[in-house]
Structure formats: C-alpha cells, structure tokens
Amino acid sequence: MKVTWPHLGHSDIVLKSLFRDLGVDMVIAPPNNKHSLTLGVKHSPEFVCLPFKLTLGNMIEGLELGGDTIIMAAGSGLCRFGYYAKVQERILRDLGYEFDMVTTALFESKIVGVARLVKRLSGGAPLSKVIAAIRLGLAKLSAMDDIERAVHRVRAIEINKGIATKLFQEAINAIDYASDMSGLKKAKMDYIAQLNDVAVDTKIDPLKVGVMGEFYVVLEPFANMDVEIELGKLGVEVKRSLFVSHWTKFSLFLNAFGVTEKEKTHRAAMPYLKRDVGGDGWESVGEVVLHAHSYNGLVHLSPFTCMPEIIAQNIMPSIKADIPVLTLISDEQMGRAGMLTRLEAFVDLLHRRRSASLAGALG
Ligand code: SF4
Numbered sequence: 001m002k003v004t005w006p007h008l009g010h011s012d013i014v015l016k017s018l019f020r021d022l023g024v025d026m027v028i029a030p031p032n033n034k035h036s037l038t039l040g041v042k043h044s045p046e047f048v049c050l051p052f053k054l055t056l057g058n059m060i061e062g063l064e065l066g067g068d069t070i071i072m073a074a075g076s077g078l079c080r081f082g083y084y085a086k087v088q089e090r091i092l093r094d095l096g097y098e099f100d101m102v103t104t105a106l107f108e109s110k111i112v113g114v115a116r117l118v119k120r121l122s123g124g125a126p127l128s129k130v131i132a133a134i135r136l137g138l139a140k141l142s143a144m145d146d147i148e149r150a151v152h153r154v155r156a157i158e159i160n161k162g163i164a165t166k167l168f169q170e171a172i173n174a175i176d177y178a179s180d181m182s183g184l185k186k187a188k189m190d191y192i193a194q195l196n197d198v199a200v201d202t203k204i205d206p207l208k209v210g211v212m213g214e215f216y217v218v219l220e221p222f223a224n225m226d227v228e229i230e231l232g233k234l235g236v237e238v239k240r241s242l243f244v245s246h247w248t249k250f251s252l253f254l255n256a257f258g259v260t261e262k263e264k265t266h267r268a269a270m271p272y273l274k275r276d277v278g279g280d281g282w283e284s285v286g287e288v289v290l291h292a293h294s295y296n297g298l299v300h301l302s303p304f305t306c307m308p309e310i311i312a313q314n315i316m317p318s319i320k321a322d323i324p325v326l327t328l329i330s331d332e333q334m335g336r337a338g339m340l341t342r343l344e345a346f347v348d349l350l351h352r353r354r355s356a357s358l359a360g361a362l363g
Contacts (some may be wrong), residue, residue, distance in 0.1 A: 004062030006055035100241030155232030213301035281308025292321030
C-alpha cells in the first residue's frame with residue numbers, strides 16, 4: 001500500500017511524520033502548482049469550488065506517481081465538502097484509476113476515529129506506537145503554527161524584507177526532520193529565537209489586518225496567492241483566525257478545551273446570523289464583529305461559488321461594527337497582479353483611515 005493525500009497548507013509535515021514513524025509507504029504529490037490546478041479544473045464540474053479542483057488535481061498527481069490509497073477527509077457538513085470524497089472517487093474511477101479511498105468522518109469520530117484509521121493503515125501497529133506517532137504529529141502542527149505567528153509579527157517590520165519568510169521555510173524543514181519531542185522542541189525554540197533576532201524597525205506601528213474566510217483558501221498559500229506574504233511586504237501584521245492546530249483541537253477534541261475560538265465567533269455573529277450555514281460562513285460573520293475594534297481591517301478569502309462565504313459576504317455590510325473588509329475571491333481565473341492591486345489600494349485606505357482617526361482624536 002502507498003498512501004497519498006491532497007495538500008492543505010503544511011499538513012504534509014504532520015502526515016509524513018505519522019506515516020514515517022509507523023512504516024507506512026507514502027507518495028507525496030508535488031505542492032500545489034499550475035499543473036495540479038489545470039488537472040483539477042479539467043476533470044471537475046465547472047461550477048464546483050476551488051478546493052475541490054485543487055484537491056482532485058493533487059489526487060491525480062499522487063496516483064500518477066504510484067499512490068494506490070488516497071486519504072481524504074470527509075464529513076456530513078452543510079456545504080459541498082460533505083460530497084467531495086464521494087464525487088472525487090467517482091471521477092477518478094471514471095478516469096480509469098484503481099485505488100482505495102480511505103475517508104475519515106473527522107467531525108463525527110474525532111481522535112478515536114483518526115487513531116483507528118492510522119492503526120488500520122499501518123497494518124495493525126500497536127496502539128501505544130500509534131498514539132505516540134499522533135502525539136508527535138500534533139506537536140509538530142502546534143510548533144509550525146506558533147512559529148508562523150511569530151513570522152506574521154516579524155514580517156511586517158523586518159528591515160530586510162524576506163528574512164522571516166526564509167526562516168519560516170527553514171523552520172518547516174527542521175520540524176519535518178525532528179524525529180522526537182525533544183528534537184522538535186529544540187527546533188521550535190531555535191527558530192523562535194532566530195525570528196526574535198531579525199533586525200526590525202521598532203519605530204513602525206504596523207497596521208493589523210485579520211485574514212479570515214473559508215478554511216482551505218485561508219490555509220493553502222497557493223489558493224490565496226500568498227496573500228499573507230504580500231500583506232507582510234506591504235508592512236502589515238497579519239492576524240490570521242484559522243490555524244490547523246486550532247481546527248484540530250476543535251475537530252478532534254471538542255469540549256476538552258472549554259470555550260473554543262469557534263464558539264466565541266458564533267456568539268459574536270448571533271445578532272446577524274443565528275445558525276451554521278456550512279463551511280466557515282458563520283465564523284466569517286463573527287470575525288467581523290469580534291475584531292472590529294482590535295484590527296484595522298479584514299481580508300475575507302472566499303472561493304468562487306462558495307455558498308457559506310457568499311452568505312457571510314452579504315451579511316457583512318449590515319454589521320454595525322465599523323471595520324473595512326476586502327473580500328478576495330479565488331478560482332482558476334485568479335491573477336496575482338489583480339490581487340496585488342487590490343491589496344495595495346486596501347492598505348492605502350487603511351493607512352488614511354488610521355491617520356484621519358488619529359488626527360480627529362488629537363483635534
Ligand atoms: S466551504 Fe465553500 S469552498 Fe469550502 S467546500 Fe464548502 S462550498 Fe466549497
């Protein structure tokens with residue numbers, strides 16, 4: 001058996017660690033690129049959302065490279081995600097591929113379901129070994145997210161642009177190589193220290209911009225055209241609402257951590273939207289209310305035709321909280337130049353707004 005899976009941000013590092021520790025053969029498709037997008041678009045229904053197309057492209061590339069078992073998250077959500085795995089399996093079989101499709105309904109079976117799945121894929125490894133491998137994988141996830149938060153802070157004010165991004169890439173490689181908890185802890189501390197040592201301009205008070213919206217496009221840099229890096233280059237400190245480690249806690253261990261971030265956003269959204277509308281639509285509304293007074297603006301990422309984010313986008317103008325929101329829509333037609341122009345104009349607006357508000361406060 002050779003397992004393969006579609007990409008989502010840096011989650012490859014976690015799956016690689018898990019399967020390496022348990023001796024499972026794996027085939028890792030190339031990172032998302034034009035080719036995977038073209039493959040996905042070619043074989044997907046035209047109207048389906050971008051994450052479906054990109055993940056299908058990854059699956060085709062993984063199978064072409066020799067993978068024979070696809071791991072895909074599944075569930076019974078309110079949006080199309082609930083149908084992804086079934087429809088993708090059908091498309092791949094129609095294309096003539098022979099493979100096993102292994103899905104885990106993460107939202108229903110939580111950590112026990114994941115442990116069962118991993119044990120099965122490893123050919124029955126002892127439970128203690130499975131748990132240790134999962135523990136290391138989850139710790140890697142948290143370490144990457146902690147380092148990325150530091151990267152967001154430094155990127156906005158570093159004197160030589162690009163250092164924080166380079167260090168982040170090196171940190172991911174170091175975390176990938178870490179084979180145990182102590183090696184991982186060392187790698188994390190080392191890169192946090194290096195980031196704290198980057199030369200920064202302390203006189204700058206960077207704009208703080210929240211990046212939120214649909215889970216996949218927020219977390220997959222190819223799908224959002226590196227929006228966080230681009231904001232950092234413009235001197236903006238990104239405050240991202242979603243991290244895979246948060247999501248994992250929510251999805252796999254719900255209720256074990258008290259009130260979750262998700263629950264906070266749901267409560268904030270209540271005056272405008274009282275129920276889940278699928279995907280991350282409810283959270284997107286809550287984010288606007290929650291952060292109106294702590295951030296200078298919000299970038300709302302939404303895949304074209306994403307029903308939950310369309311609902312959220314249409315509610316946002318009626319929210320009383322006064323914060324500018326730039327919605328960026330991702331699909332296969334997206335162009336970097338157009339996105340950069342909109343980002344530059346948005347950041348310019350936020351600067352003027354802040355200056356006007358400071359002048360008003362002084363006058
Ligand atoms: S949240 Fe939107 S983009 Fe994501 S799977 Fe659902 S419909 Fe598609």
